[in-house]
Amino acid sequence: MDKINKPHDKLFKEVMGDIETAKSFIQHYLPPKIVRLIDPESIAIETDSYLEKDLSEYFFDLLFRVKMQQEEAYVYLLFKHKSRVDKHVNLQLLGYMTSIWKKSVPRPLPVILPVVFYQGREKWEAPQWFSNRFSNYDRMGEDLKDYIPDYKYELFEISSLRDEEVKGAKRLRIYLDVLRLRALRGKAAIREVMLRVAVTISELPRTEANERFFQVCTIYLFETMGGEYFQQMSELMETVSEERSEKMQTIADMLRQEGMEKGMEKGLEMGIIKGREEGREEGLEKGMEKGREELLWKLISKKFPKASKKYFEKLKTLTIEKLDALGLELIDMKNEEELKKYLM
Structure with a gap:
Protein backbone atom coordinates (compact mmCIF):
# COMPACT_ATOMS: atom_id res chain seq x y z
CA MET A 1 0.00 0.00 0.00
CA ASP A 2 1.48 3.39 -1.00
CA LYS A 3 1.32 6.28 1.41
CA ILE A 4 -0.39 9.47 0.30
CA ASN A 5 1.48 12.72 -0.02
CA LYS A 6 0.33 15.86 1.73
CA PRO A 7 -0.17 17.77 -1.55
CA HIS A 8 -2.78 15.18 -2.62
CA ASP A 9 -4.60 15.50 0.69
CA LYS A 10 -4.54 19.31 0.66
CA LEU A 11 -5.71 19.58 -2.93
CA PHE A 12 -8.55 17.09 -2.46
CA LYS A 13 -9.84 18.86 0.63
CA GLU A 14 -9.33 22.33 -0.85
CA VAL A 15 -11.47 21.37 -3.86
CA MET A 16 -14.08 19.01 -2.45
CA GLY A 17 -14.28 20.93 0.83
CA ASP A 18 -15.86 23.79 -1.11
CA ILE A 19 -19.64 23.36 -1.04
CA GLU A 20 -20.28 24.68 -4.54
CA THR A 21 -17.60 22.41 -6.01
CA ALA A 22 -18.94 19.44 -4.03
CA LYS A 23 -22.44 20.15 -5.37
CA SER A 24 -21.04 20.24 -8.88
CA PHE A 25 -19.34 16.88 -8.39
CA ILE A 26 -22.47 15.27 -6.94
CA GLN A 27 -24.65 16.63 -9.72
CA HIS A 28 -22.32 15.60 -12.57
CA TYR A 29 -20.73 12.36 -11.40
CA LEU A 30 -23.13 10.48 -9.15
CA PRO A 31 -25.71 8.23 -10.86
CA PRO A 32 -28.63 10.33 -12.23
CA LYS A 33 -31.14 8.15 -10.38
CA ILE A 34 -29.47 9.19 -7.09
CA VAL A 35 -28.96 12.85 -8.05
CA ARG A 36 -32.71 13.20 -8.63
CA LEU A 37 -33.31 12.23 -4.99
CA ILE A 38 -30.86 14.72 -3.44
CA ASP A 39 -31.84 18.26 -2.47
CA PRO A 40 -28.75 20.25 -3.63
CA GLU A 41 -29.48 23.10 -1.21
CA SER A 42 -29.21 20.70 1.73
CA ILE A 43 -25.59 19.68 1.10
CA ALA A 44 -23.35 20.41 4.11
CA ILE A 45 -19.88 19.24 5.16
CA GLU A 46 -19.35 17.15 8.28
CA THR A 47 -16.02 17.88 9.98
CA ASP A 48 -15.28 14.39 11.33
CA SER A 49 -13.00 11.87 9.60
CA TYR A 50 -13.80 8.20 10.09
CA LEU A 51 -10.47 6.76 8.98
CA GLU A 52 -8.54 4.58 11.39
CA LYS A 53 -5.24 6.17 12.36
CA ASP A 54 -3.09 3.55 10.59
CA LEU A 55 -5.04 3.95 7.34
CA SER A 56 -5.08 7.76 7.27
CA GLU A 57 -1.62 7.59 5.63
CA TYR A 58 -3.12 5.83 2.61
CA PHE A 59 -6.61 7.32 2.30
CA PHE A 60 -8.40 10.55 3.05
CA ASP A 61 -12.08 11.23 3.26
CA LEU A 62 -14.88 13.79 3.38
CA LEU A 63 -18.44 13.30 4.60
CA PHE A 64 -21.40 15.33 3.31
CA ARG A 65 -24.81 15.47 4.96
CA VAL A 66 -27.69 15.71 2.48
CA LYS A 67 -31.46 15.46 2.30
CA MET A 68 -32.60 12.52 0.19
CA GLN A 69 -36.37 12.21 -0.28
CA GLN A 70 -36.75 14.61 2.66
CA GLU A 71 -34.79 12.22 4.91
CA GLU A 72 -31.30 12.78 6.33
CA ALA A 73 -28.63 10.86 4.44
CA TYR A 74 -24.89 11.02 3.77
CA VAL A 75 -22.52 11.01 0.81
CA TYR A 76 -19.16 9.63 1.92
CA LEU A 77 -16.16 10.39 -0.33
CA LEU A 78 -13.10 8.20 0.20
CA PHE A 79 -9.99 9.09 -1.79
CA LYS A 80 -7.54 6.28 -2.50
CA HIS A 81 -4.33 7.75 -3.89
CA LYS A 82 -2.68 5.93 -6.85
CA SER A 83 -1.05 2.51 -6.27
CA ARG A 84 -2.80 -0.78 -6.98
CA VAL A 85 -6.45 -1.73 -6.89
CA ASP A 86 -7.52 -2.50 -3.33
CA LYS A 87 -9.96 -5.40 -3.17
CA HIS A 88 -10.45 -4.84 0.58
CA VAL A 89 -11.82 -1.30 0.23
CA ASN A 90 -15.47 -2.38 0.61
CA LEU A 91 -14.66 -4.02 3.93
CA GLN A 92 -12.93 -0.84 5.10
CA LEU A 93 -15.87 1.26 3.92
CA LEU A 94 -18.26 -0.92 5.88
CA GLY A 95 -16.24 -0.11 9.01
CA TYR A 96 -16.42 3.64 8.32
CA MET A 97 -20.15 3.44 7.62
CA THR A 98 -20.67 1.57 10.89
CA SER A 99 -18.80 4.35 12.74
CA ILE A 100 -21.13 6.94 11.19
CA TRP A 101 -24.20 4.90 12.06
CA LYS A 102 -23.09 4.50 15.68
CA LYS A 103 -23.32 8.26 16.09
CA SER A 104 -26.97 8.14 14.96
CA VAL A 105 -28.13 5.70 17.63
CA PRO A 106 -30.84 5.66 18.98
CA ARG A 107 -32.32 7.47 15.96
CA PRO A 108 -33.09 5.55 12.74
CA LEU A 109 -29.94 4.96 10.69
CA PRO A 110 -29.37 7.27 7.70
CA VAL A 111 -28.64 6.06 4.18
CA ILE A 112 -24.94 6.38 3.29
CA LEU A 113 -23.76 6.56 -0.32
CA PRO A 114 -20.04 5.67 -0.38
CA VAL A 115 -17.91 6.91 -3.29
CA VAL A 116 -14.34 5.74 -3.90
CA PHE A 117 -12.00 8.12 -5.77
CA TYR A 118 -9.30 6.14 -7.57
CA GLN A 119 -6.34 7.75 -9.34
CA GLY A 120 -4.26 4.76 -10.43
CA ARG A 121 -3.45 3.73 -14.00
CA GLU A 122 -4.38 0.09 -13.42
CA LYS A 123 -8.00 -0.74 -14.24
CA TRP A 124 -10.13 -1.08 -11.09
CA GLU A 125 -11.54 -4.60 -11.13
CA ALA A 126 -12.32 -5.14 -7.46
CA PRO A 127 -16.01 -6.00 -6.81
CA GLN A 128 -18.19 -3.06 -5.85
CA TRP A 129 -20.85 -5.24 -4.20
CA PHE A 130 -19.83 -6.35 -0.71
CA SER A 131 -21.50 -9.75 -1.16
CA ASN A 132 -19.05 -10.60 -3.95
CA ARG A 133 -16.30 -10.82 -1.34
CA PHE A 134 -17.81 -14.07 -0.08
CA SER A 135 -16.69 -17.28 -1.75
CA ASN A 136 -19.27 -19.05 -3.91
CA TYR A 137 -21.87 -16.35 -3.26
CA ASP A 138 -23.51 -16.91 -6.65
CA ARG A 139 -24.06 -20.59 -5.83
CA MET A 140 -25.07 -19.95 -2.24
CA GLY A 141 -28.59 -20.88 -1.18
CA GLU A 142 -31.08 -18.10 -0.46
CA ASP A 143 -31.46 -19.28 3.16
CA LEU A 144 -27.73 -18.68 3.75
CA LYS A 145 -27.71 -15.38 1.86
CA ASP A 146 -30.16 -14.01 4.43
CA TYR A 147 -27.22 -13.77 6.87
CA ILE A 148 -24.91 -11.80 4.61
CA PRO A 149 -25.02 -7.98 4.68
CA ASP A 150 -24.74 -6.28 1.32
CA TYR A 151 -24.14 -2.84 -0.15
CA LYS A 152 -22.45 -1.25 -3.17
CA TYR A 153 -20.00 1.65 -3.39
CA GLU A 154 -19.80 4.01 -6.37
CA LEU A 155 -16.43 4.10 -8.13
CA PHE A 156 -15.01 7.32 -9.58
CA GLU A 157 -12.02 6.26 -11.69
CA ILE A 158 -10.22 9.49 -12.55
CA SER A 159 -7.63 8.14 -14.98
CA SER A 160 -10.33 6.66 -17.24
CA LEU A 161 -12.04 10.04 -17.81
CA ARG A 162 -11.95 11.27 -21.40
CA ASP A 163 -11.58 14.97 -22.22
CA GLU A 164 -15.28 15.39 -22.96
CA GLU A 165 -16.21 13.75 -19.66
CA VAL A 166 -14.45 16.43 -17.58
CA LYS A 167 -17.27 18.77 -16.65
CA GLY A 168 -18.76 20.83 -13.86
CA ALA A 169 -17.60 23.96 -12.03
CA LYS A 170 -14.26 25.51 -13.06
CA ARG A 171 -12.39 24.44 -9.92
CA LEU A 172 -13.70 20.89 -10.29
CA ARG A 173 -12.59 20.72 -13.94
CA ILE A 174 -9.14 22.07 -13.05
CA TYR A 175 -8.82 19.52 -10.25
CA LEU A 176 -9.82 16.55 -12.43
CA ASP A 177 -7.54 17.59 -15.29
CA VAL A 178 -4.61 18.09 -12.91
CA LEU A 179 -5.11 14.59 -11.51
CA ARG A 180 -5.49 13.12 -15.00
CA LEU A 181 -2.07 14.48 -16.00
CA ARG A 182 -0.36 11.70 -14.05
CA ALA A 183 -2.10 9.00 -16.09
CA LEU A 268 22.60 17.16 10.17
CA GLU A 269 20.30 14.56 11.73
CA MET A 270 21.98 11.73 9.79
CA GLY A 271 25.44 12.94 10.53
CA ILE A 272 26.24 13.61 6.87
CA ILE A 273 27.31 17.14 7.68
CA LYS A 274 29.84 17.04 10.49
CA GLY A 275 31.03 19.95 12.45
CA ARG A 276 31.48 21.30 15.86
CA GLU A 277 28.57 20.72 18.18
CA GLU A 278 28.99 24.16 19.67
CA GLY A 279 27.26 26.79 17.57
CA ARG A 280 26.08 24.31 14.93
CA GLU A 281 22.39 25.02 15.49
CA GLU A 282 22.95 28.77 15.43
CA GLY A 283 25.00 28.46 12.24
CA LEU A 284 22.26 26.47 10.52
CA GLU A 285 19.63 29.04 11.45
CA LYS A 286 21.77 31.89 10.17
CA GLY A 287 22.43 30.00 6.97
CA MET A 288 18.70 29.50 6.44
CA GLU A 289 18.05 33.19 7.04
CA LYS A 290 20.77 34.18 4.58
CA GLY A 291 19.37 31.81 1.95
CA ARG A 292 15.90 33.25 2.37
CA GLU A 293 17.22 36.85 2.27
CA GLU A 294 19.04 36.23 -1.02
CA LEU A 295 16.09 34.40 -2.60
CA LEU A 296 13.64 37.12 -1.55
CA TRP A 297 15.91 39.84 -2.86
CA LYS A 298 16.07 38.05 -6.24
CA LEU A 299 12.29 37.80 -6.30
CA ILE A 300 11.88 41.46 -5.30
CA SER A 301 14.39 42.56 -7.96
CA LYS A 302 12.58 40.51 -10.58
CA LYS A 303 9.17 41.91 -9.66
CA PHE A 304 10.35 45.50 -9.06
CA PRO A 305 13.56 46.03 -11.13
CA LYS A 306 14.03 49.57 -9.78
CA ALA A 307 13.77 48.56 -6.12
CA SER A 308 16.36 50.23 -3.88
CA LYS A 309 19.15 48.07 -2.40
CA LYS A 310 18.24 49.47 1.01
CA TYR A 311 15.44 46.89 0.99
CA PHE A 312 18.05 44.13 0.91
CA GLU A 313 19.67 45.58 4.03
CA LYS A 314 16.25 45.62 5.68
CA LEU A 315 15.73 41.95 4.79
CA LYS A 316 18.82 41.07 6.82
CA THR A 317 17.10 42.31 9.98
CA LEU A 318 14.01 40.08 9.58
CA THR A 319 13.46 36.73 11.26
CA ILE A 320 12.80 33.54 9.25
CA GLU A 321 9.09 33.80 10.09
CA LYS A 322 8.88 37.39 8.80
CA LEU A 323 10.84 36.49 5.67
CA ASP A 324 8.38 33.66 4.95
CA ALA A 325 5.43 35.99 5.50
CA LEU A 326 6.94 38.58 3.14
CA GLY A 327 7.46 35.91 0.49
CA LEU A 328 3.75 35.10 0.49
CA GLU A 329 2.74 38.78 0.56
CA LEU A 330 5.09 39.54 -2.34
CA ILE A 331 3.06 37.28 -4.66
CA ASP A 332 0.11 39.69 -4.52
CA MET A 333 1.95 43.01 -4.33
CA LYS A 334 1.01 45.35 -7.20
CA ASN A 335 3.63 48.08 -6.83
CA GLU A 336 6.75 49.10 -4.94
CA GLU A 337 4.74 51.26 -2.55
CA GLU A 338 3.22 48.13 -1.01
CA LEU A 339 6.71 46.69 -0.56
CA LYS A 340 7.89 49.95 1.02
CA LYS A 341 5.05 49.83 3.59
CA TYR A 342 6.09 46.31 4.54
CA LEU A 343 9.82 46.95 4.86
CA MET A 344 10.18 50.59 6.00
Missing part, protein backbone atom coordinates in the same frame (compact mmCIF):
# COMPACT_ATOMS: atom_id res chain seq x y z
CA LEU A 184 -1.84 10.58 -19.57
CA ARG A 185 0.65 9.23 -22.08
CA GLY A 186 2.21 11.20 -24.91
CA LYS A 187 3.57 14.75 -24.80
CA ALA A 188 0.88 16.14 -27.10
CA ALA A 189 -1.96 14.84 -24.90
CA ILE A 190 -0.26 16.15 -21.75
CA ARG A 191 0.35 19.56 -23.32
CA GLU A 192 -3.27 19.85 -24.44
CA VAL A 193 -4.59 19.17 -20.93
CA MET A 194 -2.00 21.48 -19.33
CA LEU A 195 -3.09 24.30 -21.64
CA ARG A 196 -6.72 23.68 -20.74
CA VAL A 197 -5.81 23.84 -17.04
CA ALA A 198 -3.94 27.12 -17.60
CA VAL A 199 -6.85 28.68 -19.50
CA THR A 200 -9.42 27.62 -16.89
CA ILE A 201 -7.25 28.91 -14.03
CA SER A 202 -6.92 32.26 -15.80
CA GLU A 203 -10.74 32.48 -15.96
CA LEU A 204 -11.18 32.13 -12.19
CA PRO A 205 -12.38 35.34 -10.48
CA ARG A 206 -9.73 36.91 -8.20
CA THR A 207 -11.23 35.93 -4.84
CA GLU A 208 -9.41 34.93 -1.67
CA ALA A 209 -10.70 31.35 -1.99
CA ASN A 210 -9.58 31.07 -5.61
CA GLU A 211 -6.13 32.49 -4.79
CA ARG A 212 -5.74 29.87 -2.04
CA PHE A 213 -6.88 27.17 -4.46
CA PHE A 214 -4.35 28.40 -7.06
CA GLN A 215 -1.52 28.21 -4.51
CA VAL A 216 -2.49 24.70 -3.34
CA CYS A 217 -2.84 23.61 -6.97
CA THR A 218 0.59 25.04 -7.85
CA ILE A 219 2.19 23.25 -4.88
CA TYR A 220 0.58 19.99 -6.02
CA LEU A 221 1.86 20.44 -9.57
CA PHE A 222 5.36 21.31 -8.34
CA GLU A 223 5.47 18.27 -6.06
CA THR A 224 4.08 15.75 -8.56
CA MET A 225 4.94 16.79 -12.14
CA GLY A 226 8.70 16.90 -12.28
CA GLY A 227 10.77 19.94 -13.21
CA GLU A 228 10.43 19.71 -17.01
CA TYR A 229 6.63 19.48 -17.05
CA PHE A 230 6.22 22.10 -14.33
CA GLN A 231 8.32 24.53 -16.39
CA GLN A 232 6.21 23.74 -19.45
CA MET A 233 3.06 24.34 -17.40
CA SER A 234 4.41 27.72 -16.27
CA GLU A 235 5.25 28.68 -19.87
CA LEU A 236 1.76 27.71 -21.06
CA MET A 237 0.31 29.73 -18.18
CA GLU A 238 2.32 32.74 -19.37
CA THR A 239 0.51 32.64 -22.74
CA VAL A 240 -2.83 33.27 -20.98
CA SER A 241 -1.80 35.10 -17.79
CA GLU A 242 1.67 36.52 -17.11
CA GLU A 243 0.63 37.33 -13.54
CA ARG A 244 -0.34 33.71 -12.82
CA SER A 245 2.87 32.45 -14.40
CA GLU A 246 4.97 34.75 -12.22
CA LYS A 247 3.11 33.57 -9.12
CA MET A 248 3.76 29.95 -10.10
CA GLN A 249 7.49 30.63 -10.38
CA THR A 250 7.53 32.53 -7.07
CA ILE A 251 5.82 29.65 -5.26
CA ALA A 252 8.20 27.18 -6.94
CA ASP A 253 11.26 29.20 -5.83
CA MET A 254 10.01 29.24 -2.25
CA LEU A 255 9.39 25.48 -2.33
CA ARG A 256 12.89 24.84 -3.69
CA GLN A 257 14.37 26.96 -0.91
CA GLU A 258 12.31 25.08 1.67
CA GLY A 259 13.47 21.78 0.18
CA MET A 260 17.12 22.85 0.45
CA GLU A 261 16.64 23.76 4.10
CA LYS A 262 14.94 20.46 4.88
CA GLY A 263 17.80 18.69 3.17
CA MET A 264 20.28 20.52 5.37
CA GLU A 265 18.35 19.58 8.49
CA LYS A 266 18.15 15.95 7.36
CA GLY A 267 21.85 15.94 6.68
